[in-house]
Amino acid sequence: MIYIGLLISSQELSATPMTHVLVIEDDPVTSREIEAALQDHGFDVTLVNNGREGLLAAISDTFDIIVLDRMLPGALDGLGMLTALRASGITTPVLILSALSALDERVRGLRAGGDDYLTKPFEFIELTARLDALNRRRAPPSAANRDSRLRIGNLEIDLLRRSVRRGERQIDLLPREYALLEYLAQHAGQVVTRTMLFEAVWNYSYDDRTNVIDVHIGRLRHKIDGEGDSPMLQTIRGAGYVLRSPE
C-alpha cells in the first residue's frame, strides 16, 4: 500500500473538534495502515475487525464517520452490517472499502446505505480526502451555506444563476467548467481528488490512466486565476486539487 501523508487542512482541523472514525477492517496490515494514515490526518481512530463488533461499537458509541470493509469474516459481512446499522436508525456517514470495482457492486453498496465507495487498492490520500468530504457533508450547513451564493475570498458563485465573479471580473464558464468549480467551491479548503471530481462532475467512475482532468482544471484555473489575481485553485502533488482563498 502506498501511504502519502496529507499536510493540508491542518488549519481547518484546529478549529473543529477531533473527528472520530470507526474503521471496520479484518485485514490487520490494511487496518494498521489506515489507522496510521487517519491519525496523521488528525482523526481519532477506533479499529474493529469484524461486523458484529463493528455494529456494537457503532450503536453504543458516537462516531463521525465509519470506514467499512465490504468483505468481513463471520456471519455479518460489510453490507449486512450496514443494513443492520441503518435499520437501527444510525445515520453516521459510511465509506465502503471493497476489492470489487464492478458498477453493480458499487450500486449495491450505496443502496444498502453507504455514502461513498472506494475500491482497493486505493491511495490513502484518496481515503482521507473522501472522509473529509463526508465529514463536511455531515456538518450542519452554516448560514453562508444556505445562501444561494458561495464566496471564497473574492470569488463569488451564484448557484441559482450559475454565474461566477472574481472581484469585479465576470467569468464566463462552460457548463462542465462551472460544475467543476461548484464542486470545488463546495469543498473549499479541502483536497479534492481527481476521482472525486470525475465521479461528481462527469457521473462516471474514474479510470486513472489519463491526465484529462488536469487539462480541464488547467482551463478552469486559467479563467478564474486570471493574470492579475493571486492563484486560488492549487494542485496538490500526488493528490488532487484544492480551492482556497488566497489570503
Added chain:
Amino acid sequence: MSYVRLSEIPRTISFRTALMFLALFGCSFFALFGYIYWQTTGYLISEVDTALHREVDRQNAQEPALRRTEILKHTEQDPEGRLPYTLFDSAGTTIAGALSTLPTFSAYDKPAEFFWDKANGHDRPIRYLVHKLDDGSTLLIGQDIHDIREFDELLVNALVSGGSLLIVVGLLGAIALGVSARRRLDVLSRSIKIIVEGDLSGRLPTRGNNDDIDRIAGVVNGMLDALERLMSEVKGVCDDIAHDLRTPLTRLIAGLERAQRRNLTQKEYASAIDTAIEDAKGLMQTFRALLRISEIEGSARRSNFTLVGFNQICADAVELFEPLADERGMNLEFKPCEGVDTVMGDSQLLFDAVCNLIDNAIKFSPDGSDVEVTVSADSNNCGISIRDHGPGIPEEEREAVFRRLYRSESSRHTPGNGLGLSMVSAVARLHDMSLQVHDARPGCRVDLIGKAQNA
C-alpha cells in the same frame, strides 16, 4: 487402422443401441410370426372340423343299409386312408371302414385327434369325430391331417431359421457399429490425449457430415480455440508482466538504494521519496488496470445491462477529451448517428472503452491532426468508430495490440501501460460486440460494433 479389442465393443453406445434395436425387432418378429402361425393353423383345423361335421350330418341322414354300402365303397376308393370313415356296432366291432378299433374319445360329436398305426407301419395323425347313430351303431368320420402338421412344421422351421438369421445379422451389425464407433472415439481420444499432453494447436478430426460426434467435435474444437487464445494470452501476460514491471521496479529500487547510500539533504530525500511514490503509484495503476480487466472478463455483469445510447456515451467522452486534443492543436470531431443508437450494455464500461480508444487516438496522432468519432447505425447494428491520422497499426500487430501489456515497438516511448486496448477488448467481449482495427490510410480506424436494440 487401429485394432479394437472385442471386449471393449459391448461397452460402446452404438453396440448397445444396435442390440436394443435387435431385441425390439426380434420381439416384434416373433410376435408377428407367432400370430401368423396361430391364425393359419387355426384356420386349417377349423376347415377340417367343418368338413367332418358336414359328413356326419350327411351320413346321419342316410338309410343304415345304404350308409354301410357307401362306407364300404368309400374305403375301397381310399386305399391310403386319407378319409378313414368307419362304422362300428354297439359292441365296438368294425362293421365297415378302414379302422379296426374305435380310438378312445372323450365325448361324442367333438373333434379329437389320434395317431393311426397303419398296417404298413406308417403313423398318421387323424382328426376325427365320433357320432352315435340312431340305430345304435357308432360312426367315426376322420381326416388325415398329416399335411397340415407338415405345413405347421414348415412354418416353425421358417420362424426359427429366419429368427436365427435375424439375430446373427443383427449381432454382426451391432458389432460392426460398435467397432466403427469405438474406432472413431479412439481417434478422438488419441487427439485429445495429444492436446492434453500440451499440443494446444491440435484439433479433433471431423468428417464434415455434421453427425452427433462431428457436432461434439466441433464444439470441443471451439472450446480449444478459446482455450488456446487464453493460454497464449496468459503466457503473453506473464512475459509482458516480467518485462513491463521489471523496469519500473528496478528504477524504484535503484532510486531508493541511491537515497540510502548517499548523504542527501532533506530536500533531496523528499524528492527521492516523491520519485519512489510516483513509480510505485504507476505500478499500482498497472495492477489496478489488470485487476479491472480480470474482473470484467470473469464477471457476469451482463445482468446489470441497461439500454445505453452510443451518442450520449461518445458525446461525454469527446467532451472529456476535447481540451486535451485542443492542447495539441488537434481537432476532435464527433458525428452522432440519426438512427437507433441504443444497445444493451453497461454505460460505465462502454464509456471507459470509448475513452481508451479516443485517448489512444490522440496519443498516437501527430499534433494538429484530426480525430473523428463517429456513431453509425443500420437496422441491425450500431457502432462506434474512432479514426486517427497517426502511424496506424501494422497488419501483423492488429491482433496482438489487444493483448494485456502488449506495447508495440513504436509505442514503447509513449506513456501508458499497454492495458487500454485489452480493457476495450474485454468490454467488447462482455458485450458480444465486434472490435476491429482497420487501416484508414493514413492512420487507423477502430470499430466497435454491437447489436442495436430499440428502446
